[in-house]
Amino acid sequence: MTRVLLATDGSAHSIRAAQTLRAMAERDPSIHVTVFHVAPLPDIATTAATGMPLPASLPPDNWSEVAARALSVTVAALGLPPERVRECHVVGIPGEAILNEARQGRYDMIVLGRRGLSPLKELFLGSVSQAVLHAAPCPVLIVP
Ligand SMILES: Nc1ncnc2c1ncn2[C@@H]1O[C@H](COP(=O)(O)OP(=O)(O)OP(=O)(O)O)[C@@H](O)[C@H]1O
Numbered sequence: 001m002t003r004v005l006l007a008t009d010g011s012a013h014s015i016r017a018a019q020t021l022r023a024m025a026e027r028d029p030s031i032h033v034t035v036f037h038v039a040p041l042p043d044i045a046t047t048a049a050t051g052m053p054l055p056a057s058l059p060p061d062n063w064s065e066v067a068a069r070a071l072s073v074t075v076a077a078l079g080l081p082p083e084r085v086r087e088c089h090v091v092g093i094p095g096e097a098i099l100n101e102a103r104q105g106r107y108d109m110i111v112l113g114r115r116g117l118s119p120l121k122e123l124f125l126g127s128v129s130q131a132v133l134h135a136a137p138c139p140v141l142i143v144p
């Protein structure tokens with residue numbers, strides 16, 4: 001079995017990542033995918049450095065609804081039979097939570113979008129893809 005961790009925030013970038021993985025998985029039946037969403041908690045270090053007020057970055061009250069939507073659009077784009085897909089969501093700091101899952105679940109590969117939901121486009125890589133790439137325990141596929 002080839003275990004793949006597909007991280008999604010429900011953005012168009014993560015949908016493209018799912019479509020890329022779909023094409024790979026259609027050719028390789030050993031691929032099994034965990035679709036993973038993190039409801040973002042504030043990163044205390046970043047919050048302190050930027051002086052951004054904590055409540056503004058707390059997960060929205062409807063975070064489980066947001067998570068369910070992010071997972072369902074991504075699972076639909078992945079288009080694999082249910083026995084090859086597992087859905088998972090947690091609350092945490094996205095980069096850290098993805099890395100924890102990658103370590104604990106002994107994945108063969110992590111798949112991410114190059115950017116995500118943020119409207120700021122001046123950086124080439126989003127902070128989550130950068131954090132994951134920086135400390136990943138396995139190969140990472142970043143889909144442009
Ligand atoms: N909350 C999350 N849960 C799971 N995966 C995520 C989450 N946020 C981002 N990702 C993954 O990381 C990829 C890159 O998103 P990232 O958040 O790094 O970029 P951004 O939103 O454009 O910028 P930033 O969040 O740094 O302002 C996404 O396409 C998705 O695959």
Ligand SMILES: [Mg+2]
Nearest residue numbers: 116117118126
């Ligand atoms: Mg983001």
